[in-house]
Every structure is written in C-alpha cells, then in structure tokens.
Amino acid sequence: MDKFVIQGGRKLQGEVRISGSKNAALPLLASSLLCGGWNTYHNIPDLVDIKTIKRLLGNLGAEIEGGETLRVNTDDIKRCEAPYHLVRTMRASVLVLGPLVARMGRARVSLPGGCAIGARPVNLHLKALQDLGAEIDLRDGYIEARASRLRGATIYFDISTVTGTENIMMAATLARGTTVLENAAKEPEVVNLAETLNGMGAKVSGAGTDVIVIEGVDTLHPVETTVIPDRIEAGTYMIASAITGGDVTIRGCRLGHLDALVTKLKEAGISIEPVEDGARVTGGVEIRSVDVKTLPYPGFPTDLQAQVMALMAIGKGVSVITETIFENRFMHVGELMRMGAVVKIEGSRAIVRGVKKLKGAPVMATDLRASASLVLAGLAAEGRTDLLRVYHIDRGYHAIEKKLAALGADISRVKD
Numbered sequence: 001m002d003k004f005v006i007q008g009g010r011k012l013q014g015e016v017r018i019s020g021s022k023n024a025a026l027p028l029l030a031s032s033l034l035c036g037g038w039n040t041y042h043n044i045p046d047l048v049d050i051k052t053i054k055r056l057l058g059n060l061g062a063e064i065e066g067g068e069t070l071r072v073n074t075d076d077i078k079r080c081e082a083p084y085h086l087v088r089t090m091r092a093s094v095l096v097l098g099p100l101v102a103r104m105g106r107a108r109v110s111l112p113g114g115c116a117i118g119a120r121p122v123n124l125h126l127k128a129l130q131d132l133g134a135e136i137d138l139r140d141g142y143i144e145a146r147a148s149r150l151r152g153a154t155i156y157f158d159i160s161t162v163t164g165t166e167n168i169m170m171a172a173t174l175a176r177g178t179t180v181l182e183n184a185a186k187e188p189e190v191v192n193l194a195e196t197l198n199g200m201g202a203k204v205s206g207a208g209t210d211v212i213v214i215e216g217v218d219t220l221h222p223v224e225t226t227v228i229p230d231r232i233e234a235g236t237y238m239i240a241s242a243i244t245g246g247d248v249t250i251r252g253c254r255l256g257h258l259d260a261l262v263t264k265l266k267e268a269g270i271s272i273e274p275v276e277d278g279a280r281v282t283g284g285v286e287i288r289s290v291d292v293k294t295l296p297y298p299g300f301p302t303d304l305q306a307q308v309m310a311l312m313a314i315g316k317g318v319s320v321i322t323e324t325i326f327e328n329r330f331m332h333v334g335e336l337m338r339m340g341a342v343v344k345i346e347g348s349r350a351i352v353r354g355v356k357k358l359k360g361a362p363v364m365a366t367d368l369r370a371s372a373s374l375v376l377a378g379l380a381a382e383g384r385t386d387l388l389r390v391y392h393i394d395r396g397y398h399a400i401e402k403k404l405a406a407l408g409a410d411i412s413r414v415k416d
C-alpha cells in the first residue's frame with residue numbers, strides 16, 4: 001500500500017489544471033447502456049473509480065477504448081448484473097440499475113452496504129423505479145428489478161439524492177409517457193447528464209431546478225459529449241492555496257459551480273479573482289474562522305466539508321461546521337486532532353477552535369475527501385506528515401501528489 005510523505009510549510013505557487021469530474025463521468029458512462037453504438041466521452045479523468053466503472057461496463061459486455069477520450073459501445077449486453085465485488089469497491093455502480101432495467105427489462109445489482117461516511121441506503125432509487133412500474137425484489141444481497149417497459153410517473157424524492165435523480169432520469173428516458181421528478185437534485189453533474197441524454201435523443205427538461213420532466217422516447221442513439229470540470233477537485237486546490245498562504249491559479253474550472261465555497265473563502269479573508277478558464281486564489285493573510293453548513297447544491301458541498309475543516313483548523317477564532325447530508329462524515333476529525341487541531345463534535349456539528357500551527361504526524365485516510373483534508377493539513381503543518389492508505393485519494397483525485405509538487409509542495413508517494 002502506498003503512503004504520502006509530506007513536509008509541510010511550503011507556500012504553493014503556480015498553475016494547476018483541473019480534471020474532468022468523477023461524479024459527472026460515472027453517470028455519463030452508465031448512460032452508455034441506454035443505447036447501442038459507439039458513444040464518445042471527452043475529458044474522462046484518470047481515476048480508480050473510472051477503472052471500476054469500466055470493469056463493470058466491460059463485465060456487462062461493453063466494448064471500451066481510449067483514455068481521456070473514451071469510446072464505449074454497448075451493442076451487445078451479455079449480462080445484466082453488477083456483482084458484489086464491484087459495488088463494494090464503488091457504490092456508484094448502482095447507476096447501472098436504471099439504464100439496464102430501461103433498455104434490457106431487467107437488472108441484478110448488488111445492494112450497496114453502509115460505508116465510511118454513513119448508511120447511504122438506496123431506498124429512494126428503488127421506490128422511484130417501482131413508481132415507474134418495475135418489480136423489485138431483494139434477494140441474497142442483490143436488487144432484482146424487472147419491467148417489460150417502464151411507464152412515466154410523478155415521483156417525489158423525500159430527500160434530494162444525486163445518484164437517485166440520475167438513475168431515475170436515465171430510466172425514465174425510455175419509459176412510455178412522461179415522468180416528473182420532484183425535489184430532484186440540482187447538482188451540475190445532474191445537468192451534465194441531462195444534456196448528454198438529450199444529445200442521445202432523450203427529452204429531458206428542467207435539469208438544474210428541482211423539477212425535472214422527462215418525456216419518454218422509444219429509442220436513443222449514441223452521443224459525443226464532454227465531462228464538466230471537477231468542482232470538488234477545483235475546490236480542494238483553492239483551499240490548498242489558501243491553507244499554505246499561496247498564490248495558485250486554477251485552470252479549467254467553472255467558478256460558477258463553486259459559489260458557496262468562494263463566498264466562504266472570501267469571508268475567511270482569501271482573495272479569489274476570476275481569470276479566463278478559472279480563478280486565482282491568493283492566501284497569505286490571517287485566516288478568519290467562518291461557519292459552514294453543508295447542503296445540497298447550490299449549498300456548500302459535503303464533498304468539501306473535510307477540506308474546509310483543515311483550513312478552519314488554523315483559522316483565527318471558532319468555526320462551527322454542520323454536516324447535514326451524511327450522518328458520519330467526521331472521520332477526519334480524529335486524525336486532524338492528531339495534528340494539533342482543536343475540534344469538538346456535538347452531533348452533526350464540529351466546533352473548530354483555530355490554532356496557530358498544525359504539527360505533522362502519521363495519519364490515516366478513511367475515505368476520499370477525508371484523505372484530501374489530511375493532505376491539506378499536512379501541507380500547512382510544521383514538520384513531516386505520513387498519510388497512510390492513499391488508495392482512497394486515488395479514487396477521486398488524479399495524480400494529486402504530482403499536481404501539488406508542481407505547485408512547490410514537498411510531497412511524495414512511497415511504498416509503505
């Protein structure tokens with residue numbers, strides 16, 4: 001297993017280019033199951049989670065070629081199953097459920113279990129598929145879904161769910177009649193998927209608002225589409241610049257997708273100037289503590305909560321960070337405290353009292369975003385930080401140690 005060794009204290013400087021969004025690429029690739037022929041996807045990030053979905057699609061019978069531009073042909077679907085060993089490594093594998101039932105009339109997908117950030121059930125995906133007329137059985141740890149043809153329905157999501165909205169939006173494209181998704185997720189990744197589906201001949205409107213209308217069509221055709229930039233990767237580098245007192249220009253990102261973070265960083269005293277194709281983020285001032293509450297988009301993303309906590313750990317004052325999306329997303333707190341952070345957890349709130357300096361320590365990554373937070377803390381800390389289990393970070397950040405080293409960080413990957 002690899003680890004990162006970080007010598008903290010270097011100010012980051014220069015330019016970094018953001019990769020395609022993991023959480024947009026995954027549903028786009030799953031949507032290839034909705035029609036035969038070669039689909040073309042540009043700006044696919046080179047990540048472990050992308051390898052996992054490629055394996056999953058390959059297992060179903062897809063032909064796949066390319067890299068950053070990836071071509072996928074699902075003319076010949078040999079089986080309709082997402083096995084346990086793949087769903088266990090990546091919960092987003094459940095995104096093949098909707099497309100498979102819609103096109104093939106059946107799917108067998110391992111039921112994802114709980115994970116490091118919460119219980120994360122898929123009950124809303126299943127209830128919505130039932131509303132579209134699918135028969136669902138849970139057997140031997142698998143979801144078994146069947147429908148000769150789905151039919152449109154009005155579906156209300158009790159909770160705004162990103163992959164739930166995506167799964168059902170994909171399924172509804174081939175249903176008979178009109179589907180209305182109420183309290184749909186509004187994340188940019190959902191919009192990227194809706195635009196891609198429309199490029200395939202689907203009739204989806206309202207994506208980006210909380211009501212999405214899908215008029216079902218009989219067939220779809222292949223598409224050429226581009227994955228949006230990864231707003232969470234971009235946000236992580238913005239915080240990296242802020243936490244090291246750096247001056248980093250982030251290229252290839254859409255600042256408009258990061259309004260909540262930009263507002264919070266500005267409140268904290270960080271300067272953020274829009275530049276062509278991105279933003280210049282300059283720290284070097286005293287960081288003021290600010291309160292942060294995670295919410296569905298356009299609220300503050302839960303996927304940046306751990307990273308902003310690393311910044312608040314060296315803020316002046318007290319910051320209250322409230323996590324409202326996942327019930328167990330404070331796994332990074334214990335590790336940040338090993339580096340000298342002063343944090344108290346009270347239910348869904350973390351109260352962070354800023355300290356002058358964090359101190360390097362051996363720490364362990366527990367999930368993707370927690371690992372990013374510990375890398376950021378390591379960059380700002382005095383002395384050496386060893387971050388173990390970096391395989392978590394490889395799921396969602398392409399070559400983070402190389403991108404940071406190019407900005408002047410002292411970070412290396414070593415075999416543990």
Ligand code: EPU
Binds near residue numbers: 118122160164396
């Ligand atoms: N929920 C249910 N029932 C459901 C579905 C969701 O109770 O059927 C609950 C969840 O347990 C959670 C809340 O609803 O409390 C919202 O979860 P959501 O379904 O929106 O999360 P997700 O679709 O499983 C995606 C991202 C996550 C990101 C969340 C929230 C992908 C592949 N994953 O997950 O990304 O944290 O939305 O924005 O898009 C990450 O990249 O590190 C990551 C975890």
